[in-house]
Amino acid sequence: MNTESKSKIRHEMAKQLPSERRSNFDEVALGYSEEEAVAEAKRCLDCKKPLCVEGCPVEVDIPLFIRQIADHNFDAAVRTLKSTNSLPAICGRVCPQETQCEAVCILGKKKDSDPIAIGGLERFVADYEMEKGVTIPDVPESTGRSVAVVGAGPAGLTAAAELAKMGHAVTIFESLHSAGGVLVYGIPEFRLPKAIVAAEVDFIRKLGADICLNSVIGKVDTVDELLDEYDAVFLGTGAGLPSFLGIDGENLNGVYSANEFLTRVNLMKAYLFPDFDTPIKKGSRVIVVGGGNVAMDAARCALRLGAEEVTIVYRRGEDELPARAEEVVNAKEEGIRFRLLTNPIRILGDENNWVTGMECINMELCEP
Known part of the structure; x- marks a missing residue:
């Protein structure tokens, strides 16, 4: 196949402007239009040995469903995708494709080329079916089990x-x-x-x-x-209880585990106040310890709840941040501050046991 005609740069998905989204809980990424999805799908090389399938934990036939998008055969793409993945609208949004299927995309390995936006195309197909109406596949006769x-x-x-x-x-x-x-x-x-x-x-x-x-x-x-x-x-009982740092001051008022904070915001819908009167401390200056997706979620929620300043404190450097790259970009665009190579050693409080600050030390990277 002639790869010279293939676009090296992926079609970026539209997003809410940072100045708008930092004050609302609406979805940031807006999804591909039909025209954008087809154009992105046509970038695929349709490799003879598609490594992207091996990179997918459930082995979705990625080249096939992308080819079907390119051919405007969206219904067939739905069937291909859902034959091995029953949660495509979820996976298309939060699955870490950049470390799985997209990480081994042959096009992405070429000089100055982006991998196919497999996650974005997966989301497009799933959203297309939801808008059209979900079809329930025929289920075989009961096994008796x-x-x-x-x-x-x-x-x-x-x-x-x-x-x-x-x-x-x-x-x-x-x-x-x-x-x-x-x-x-x-x-x-x-x-x-x-x-x-x-x-x-x-x-x-x-x-x-x-x-x-x-x-x-x-x-x-x-x-x-x-x-x-x-x-x-x-x-499938889940991740369980949160982990703590084991430092002084963790029990002060105003200190939350990410587990509790996000549960109050999301499941208990504190973000919909006053429709849901879920109690949650809304600080004007907030520190979030950690550099993963959970830390990004907590920091961006705190910002949307009204915090004037939110800072991520992480003990390693930028290259070591475990969060998805797009979430780090989104956080920075929204004004989240990053204090890297910084580690907390004590949380400070007042006479009423309310948090007032945090004592940290500087860190250095060394050989692993």
Whole structure:
């Protein structure tokens, strides 16, 4: 194939302006138009040995669904994508494609060339189907087997969907009042709208999976009791409790774990005040410790809740930030400050046990 005619630069997805989005929780990335998606799809080299498929954890036939987009055959692209991925609208938004499928894209390895925007095209296909109307695939006859899935996060939802497609009876047990796990309590609305998660969950329900909310396994049933009732049990219980630094002052008022802060903002909808009167401390000057996606989410939420100044404090350098590159870019565009090679050693408070500051030390990188 003649690669000289292929555009080296990807078509960037439109976003809300930083000056506008820093004060709202609407989705930042606006998605591809049909014209933009087709143009981006036509950049694909359609490689004979597509490494992108190997880079995908669920081995989506990426070249095929991209070729179908290029041919304006969007319905076929939907079928190709959902044959191996039941959560494409979610994955197209938050899956780290830059370290998986896009990282091994042959086009991206060429000099001065960007990889195909696989995630953006995945989102386009999923959003196209949602707007048109989701089609529920035919499910085979019942196998007579039943499976209990503990946890309605991304792992549990994916397992349930694939098991239902095989004809097994599936029941999901979720401890919270809403299905989605970290997709609803952790990832903010501006990165992953809750309506998108609800639509994907509804698709899995329509495949035949039952979802039992407010059901804590260990209280309503034990795993042994589930094994007496079901043929198999899948445990997708999530990341669990937050980690702390182990420094003085962590118990001061105004200090949150990211887990609690994001849960209050997202699942408990503090961002919709006064419609939801969820109590949360809204500081004017906020420090977020860490450099991953969770830290970016917490910092950007604090900004949208009204903070005048938000600073990321991270013990390593820019190249070592574990957050997705696009999230770091978005945070910087919105005015989030970064104090790198900086590590907290003590949180300071006043006589009423309210946080007033943080003592840090400078760090240096050394050989790993």
